[in-house]
Amino acid sequence: MKLSKRAENVQASPIRKLMPFANNAKKKGTHIYHLNIGQPDIETPKEMLNVYKNFAEKVLAYGPSQGLELYRNNLVKYYQKHQIEIKADDIIVTTAGSEAIVFALLTACDEGDEVIIPEPFYTNYNGFATMTGVKIVPLTTYAENGFALPSSEKISKLITPRTRAIMLCNPGNPTGAVYPKSEIERICEIAIANNLFVVSDEVYREFVYDGMVHTSILDIAGMEDLAIMVDSISKRYSACGARIGCLISKNKTFISAAIKFAQARLCPPTIDQFAANAAIDIEEKYFKTIIAEYDKRRNVVFEELQKVDDIICIKPTGAFYIIAKLPIENADDFAKWMLEEYSLNGETVMFAPAAGFYATPNVGKNEVRFAYILNENDLRKAMHIFREGLKTYQNRINT
Amino acid sequence: MKLSKRAENVQASPIRKLMPFANNAKKKGTHIYHLNIGQPDIETPKEMLNVYKNFAEKVLAYGPSQGLELYRNNLVKYYQKHQIEIKADDIIVTTAGSEAIVFALLTACDEGDEVIIPEPFYTNYNGFATMTGVKIVPLTTYAENGFALPSSEKISKLITPRTRAIMLCNPGNPTGAVYPKSEIERICEIAIANNLFVVSDEVYREFVYDGMVHTSILDIAGMEDLAIMVDSISKRYSACGARIGCLISKNKTFISAAIKFAQARLCPPTIDQFAANAAIDIEEKYFKTIIAEYDKRRNVVFEELQKVDDIICIKPTGAFYIIAKLPIENADDFAKWMLEEYSLNGETVMFAPAAGFYATPNVGKNEVRFAYILNENDLRKAMHIFREGLKTYQNRINT
Numbered sequence: 001m002k003l004s005k006r007a008e009n010v011q012a013s014p015i016r017k018l019m020p021f022a023n024n025a026k027k028k029g030t031h032i033y034h035l036n037i038g039q040p041d042i043e044t045p046k047e048m049l050n051v052y053k054n055f056a057e058k059v060l061a062y063g064p065s066q067g068l069e070l071y072r073n074n075l076v077k078y079y080q081k082h083q084i085e086i087k088a089d090d091i092i093v094t095t096a097g098s099e100a101i102v103f104a105l106l107t108a109c110d111e112g113d114e115v116i117i118p119e120p121f122y123t124n125y126n127g128f129a130t131m132t133g134v135k136i137v138p139l140t141t142y143a144e145n146g147f148a149l150p151s152s153e154k155i156s157k158l159i160t161p162r163t164r165a166i167m168l169c170n171p172g173n174p175t176g177a178v179y180p181k182s183e184i185e186r187i188c189e190i191a192i193a194n195n196l197f198v199v200s201d202e203v204y205r206e207f208v209y210d211g212m213v214h215t216s217i218l219d220i221a222g223m224e225d226l227a228i229m230v231d232s233i234s235k236r237y238s239a240c241g242a243r244i245g246c247l248i249s250k251n252k253t254f255i256s257a258a259i260k261f262a263q264a265r266l267c268p269p270t271i272d273q274f275a276a277n278a279a280i281d282i283e284e285k286y287f288k289t290i291i292a293e294y295d296k297r298r299n300v301v302f303e304e305l306q307k308v309d310d311i312i313c314i315k316p317t318g319a320f321y322i323i324a325k326l327p328i329e330n331a332d333d334f335a336k337w338m339l340e341e342y343s344l345n346g347e348t349v350m351f352a353p354a355a356g357f358y359a360t361p362n363v364g365k366n367e368v369r370f371a372y373i374l375n376e377n378d379l380r381k382a383m384h385i386f387r388e389g390l391k392t393y394q395n396r397i398n399t
Numbered sequence: 400m401k402l403s404k405r406a407e408n409v410q411a412s413p414i415r416k417l418m419p420f421a422n423n424a425k426k427k428g429t430h431i432y433h434l435n436i437g438q439p440d441i442e443t444p445k446e447m448l449n450v451y452k453n454f455a456e457k458v459l460a461y462g463p464s465q466g467l468e469l470y471r472n473n474l475v476k477y478y479q480k481h482q483i484e485i486k487a488d489d490i491i492v493t494t495a496g497s498e499a500i501v502f503a504l505l506t507a508c509d510e511g512d513e514v515i516i517p518e519p520f521y522t523n524y525n526g527f528a529t530m531t532g533v534k535i536v537p538l539t540t541y542a543e544n545g546f547a548l549p550s551s552e553k554i555s556k557l558i559t560p561r562t563r564a565i566m567l568c569n570p571g572n573p574t575g576a577v578y579p580k581s582e583i584e585r586i587c588e589i590a591i592a593n594n595l596f597v598v599s600d601e602v603y604r605e606f607v608y609d610g611m612v613h614t615s616i617l618d619i620a621g622m623e624d625l626a627i628m629v630d631s632i633s634k635r636y637s638a639c640g641a642r643i644g645c646l647i648s649k650n651k652t653f654i655s656a657a658i659k660f661a662q663a664r665l666c667p668p669t670i671d672q673f674a675a676n677a678a679i680d681i682e683e684k685y686f687k688t689i690i691a692e693y694d695k696r697r698n699v700v701f702e703e704l705q706k707v708d709d710i711i712c713i714k715p716t717g718a719f720y721i722i723a724k725l726p727i728e729n730a731d732d733f734a735k736w737m738l739e740e741y742s743l744n745g746e747t748v749m750f751a752p753a754a755g756f757y758a759t760p761n762v763g764k765n766e767v768r769f770a771y772i773l774n775e776n777d778l779r780k781a782m783h784i785f786r787e788g789l790k791t792y793q794n795r796i797n798t
Binding site for chain 1: 400402403404405406407409410411412415436438439440441442443447448451452453454457458459460461462464494495497498501505506507508509510512523525526527529530531532563594596624625637638639640641642650652653656657659660662663664665666667668669670671
């Protein structure tokens, strides 16, 4: 029985495909430092976990399709703290950021329409594009200049009659790049001139370092009708398993249409929304502590990477990822080799080959992404193993 | 800024569109008996609610894309109790039944492909079809014979080169119809002869009355490659807010492909899966009690409806819905009128006009669906008000 073409074509997770090799290594007794996925080790705030403990309703009922009103009202206050002025009705609570992106693509694009996305990009955008029949048009950015956005001329060249949106991830997964306000404004100028939506994935909003200030797409004047924001609590509160995100736009027609898609799936998880709601009142201190922790880790990983000869890696200013261009040909092969054949005192490191984050074929093949989601001590050890492994791999290839 | 055509075309919930009228009635102080949606009043089992209370992990982390192994293993045992023999690897845990249907359509169909569905059908199938670009081909069934499946000849006539699947809801929402095994086998013969998938939505499996036996699509010999089952815990354990369902097939290629879509959205909610897992060990007594309760309610609603002159309503044998064909022209107008203009001692009734459950234009306009999700006493009162309202409405029209 033949499956659909899209089922045959949809990308298998380029990160998860290494899992069998990791499992085999574990079976052999090798300890693996996981720097391959964005699952933070930070504890979920007690304020959230207490909501599950104290849930007192007798019926675990549907919530509204747009999300609990209580939660949406509270979200307005959260965004105010970030100088983002929206109303509760501008928000649709979604089943994590994933669903928000799917709703955004369905509402903005028909099948065959195009969305321009700077690459390397979050690899699951490919899956969402396949689900919705949307074509991703990659805008290549480079490790050499910290994955800065290309010139407006280069971007404009990618616009066709089918282009419906530009999609950004800011701060960026997998790049760690944070776009300054002037850059976001530049993108918005292009969007306004060409009547395109800008879909901005801002799930790492708080994760900025070196005094960088995050700019939301919702804070750009003149973009009321074109700005679509995607958000999630997964990384913010280390609550990836709660599956709560949201889709926000001041464009009332857009939100009304997206709500119809939301109605079809009835509602996002109910208790998890109450938990997300409790997180909003967490004191500033919580973020200061975890951002300081990630900042320290960022410095550790960057410092350790600098010890590698011929590496190209500009220090990123956001999220908790760092991409390095390595002096090897095939990072896919290297990542697999680290799991299958290498270990140092019974330990090895797992990281993500970056080619899967590019849509352009054969780009990024010598790049890897690290998620710095381990404590400083483990990170030091992991990066030492990485460097030793890389040397052995290079010598092995050269002999 | 223009939205996508699909965003413009996607059906707004025909049930939820009456909500503003209900809200206005409530503002005037009118009490509304809600028989319009399938939100059970039955208490969620303590075994499930205790899981939330006792969750002891410090990080609310991602689970696997296919669902927690613990839960999938336990689901195998649940299905065994229902004579359904599957393996844990045949299961993908989904964010409620909704996501399972979307994954099924994405995996079976390309854009423009067709799925034959007996109408009236669960109205959100329209939304899922729009999201996935699939065309629903309705197979009309009739109140007069309890919404029995039409002849094989009638079904075969609807098959075109673009047909990829037949989709059933068994027991049926909104019809309450339960298909006997011989009827499921007849559908499977057509499917096998034409190489079509059969997607079977079995979320009301336990809700069968009058000694009827439910037949799962997974229990039909020769259908290993074509049988796709969609399930959900929402109604089974009155846990609609948990958003846990699953997609099951013994067709390994189908499941492998569907997992790729599942990977894109990372995972279903984590704690809710643990809660769903705890529900599996609930004793048989739990179901006996709630099925007996629903059976009693079914009898009440049916008995009360029989008191209406010229009503067409065959007693349904499953789910918790009943459709009645009324001696009026426009049930949409009547439902609105009941909220806007009618009340009896300060009370009125909300039910679902059934036209929204049909894809064929102008069919089902004089039908309504009741969800019998209130206790016996309230149901009696609600049905009395319904009958009195109907009389007043008819007299109003006739004068």
